[in-house]
Amino acid sequence: MKSNITSWILAILITLSAAYYQRKTGPTYPIRGNFDKENTKLKYYFPRSCDSDKNAIIEITEFANPDSLVLKYKRFNTNDEFTETSFRKESDKIIAELPMQPPAGKLIYEVVMKTNNKEVRIYETPIVIRFKGSVPAFILIPHIIFIFFAMLLSNLSGILAILKNLKYKLYSLYTIIALSIGGMTLGPIVQKYAFGEFWTGVPFGWDLTDNKTLIAFIFWLLAVVLNYKKPRPILVIIASIMLLIVFSIPHSMFGSELNYSSGVIGTGK
Numbered sequence: 708m709k710s711n712i713t714s715w716i717l718a719i720l721i722t723l724s725a726a727y728y729q730r731k732t733g734p735t736y737p738i739r740g741n742f743d744k745e746n747t748k749l750k751y752y753f754p755r756s757c758d759s760d761k762n763a764i765i766e767i768t769e770f771a772n773p774d775s776l777v778l779k780y781k782r783f784n785t786n787d788e789f790t791e792t793s794f795r796k797e798s799d800k801i802i803a804e805l806p807m808q809p810p811a812g813k814l815i816y817e818v819v820m821k822t823n824n825k826e827v828r829i830y831e832t833p834i835v836i837r838f839k840g841s842v843p844a845f846i847l848i849p850h851i852i853f854i855f856f857a858m859l860l861s862n863l864s865g866i867l868a869i870l871k872n873l874k875y876k877l878y879s880l881y882t883i884i885a886l887s888i889g890g891m892t893l894g895p896i897v898q899k900y901a902f903g904e905f906w907t908g909v910p911f912g913w914d915l916t917d918n919k920t921l922i923a924f925i926f927w928l929l930a931v932v933l934n935y936k937k938p939r940p941i942l943v944i945i946a947s948i949m950l951l952i953v954f955s956i957p958h959s960m961f962g963s964e965l966n967y968s969s970g971v972i973g974t975g976k
Contacts, residue, residue, distance in 0.1 A: 714870065718863035725858065725955045733957040735837060742829050745822050751829055753818070759838040763805040765818060767794065767829075770801065775820050776829075778803040782967050783813035783835055808838040811902045811965040811972045837964070839901040850897050853889025858954055860885055861927070865947025868940035876934055879943050883924075883931045886950075890920040902963040902972055914963060919953035926950065 730736055735756040742749050749770035757763040765778055773794035781787040794803045805814055814836050818829040860882040867875035895905040898917070908917025923946075930946035933939050963972050 711872075711874075714863060714866045714872070717866055718859055721862045721951070722855070722859045725951060726855065728955055729957055734835070738830065738834060740830070745820065745827055747820065747822070749829075751818065753816075753830060753834050755834060755836050757805075757807075757836060757838050758841045759807055759810045759812070760841060762807050763814075763836055763838075765794075765803045765805065765816075766800050767802070767818070768800045771796075773801040775822060776801070776803075777819050777821060777826075778805070778816060779819060780805055780814050780816035782808075783815045783964075785967050805836065809965055810838060810840045811963040812967070813837045813964060840903070842897050842900040846893060846896055846900065850889055850893035853885050853893060854954075855889075857882055857885035857889055858950065861947045861950045865944050865951075868943040868947070871940060873938065875940060875943050876938070879927070879931050879934060879946075883927050886920075886924055886927055891924055894920055898963075904963070904972065907963055907972075915956065919956055923950040923953045 737755060738751075738753040740751055742751060747770070750768045752766040752768075754763050754765070767773075767776065770776075773796055776794045778792045778794065779789045780792075781789045792803055794801045803818075805816060808814060815833050816836065817833045819826040820829060860878050864875045864878040864882055867878060894917070898907065898914075899905045904911075906917055907914035908921055926946040926949045930939075930942040933942055965972050
């Protein structure tokens with residue numbers, strides 16, 4: 708019993724650590740921070756993902772001079788000139804807006820402060836934001852829950868396999884079920900709502916999210932099938948390590964990207 712409790716605790720800690728790492732390193736999560744230069748202090752919120760039916764809001768707080776800031780943007784991977792737009796005061800913050808784009812459309816933008824006849828960038832590098840179709844909560848929430856549980860059960864199965872606890876076979880079965888629902892069923896539905904295609908991985912494309920899900924699924928499917936008649940814990944250990952690796956890769960890297968010239972959605976960088 709004590710061993711089982713320890714295994715669960717360790718599996719939870721590994722899962723939470725991997726989820727935190729993925730969130731902090733992913734290319735679609737917002738950038739928050741502080742700016743303290745040129746005798747100016749402020750806090751900023753720069754989104755890197757937005758639904759395609761609304762403008763993206765750029766927020767600056769703890770700063771009361773919208774006239775000194777400018778938002779510059781253009782369509783990503785195009786020869787467009789940068790467009791400039793002003794900030795405005797709204798409640799206790801100042802905001803500017805990026806215009807909505809089609810699903811998988813991207814903009815590159817930066818916020819600069821004009822002071823002493825020069826421009827100072829608020830964040831060190833330009834930021835890329837991707838727009839996506841809205842995904843209903845009744846699809847998105849179960850997708851996230853099942854993916855999380857697949858990761859948790861995978862880690863637990865791997866730990867039990869290392870301990871040669873035969874319960875790993877039961878939890879391996881739970882893992883493949885959760886991964887099948889969250890990754891291979893709900894995942895493509897989320898992709899369809901967000902970018903108009905059910906699957907953009909192999910053999911149709913190189914979308915990293917789709918492909919890493921497929922790799923994890925294949926490893927786990929083999930581990931479950933080959934453990935059906937004869938215990939082969941090493942295969943479960945390998946599958947659990949593989950899933951941990953692929954799901955630690957930042958979400959949405961090499962994801963869907965609209966080519967503004969052709970109007971075709973391909974794989975971005």
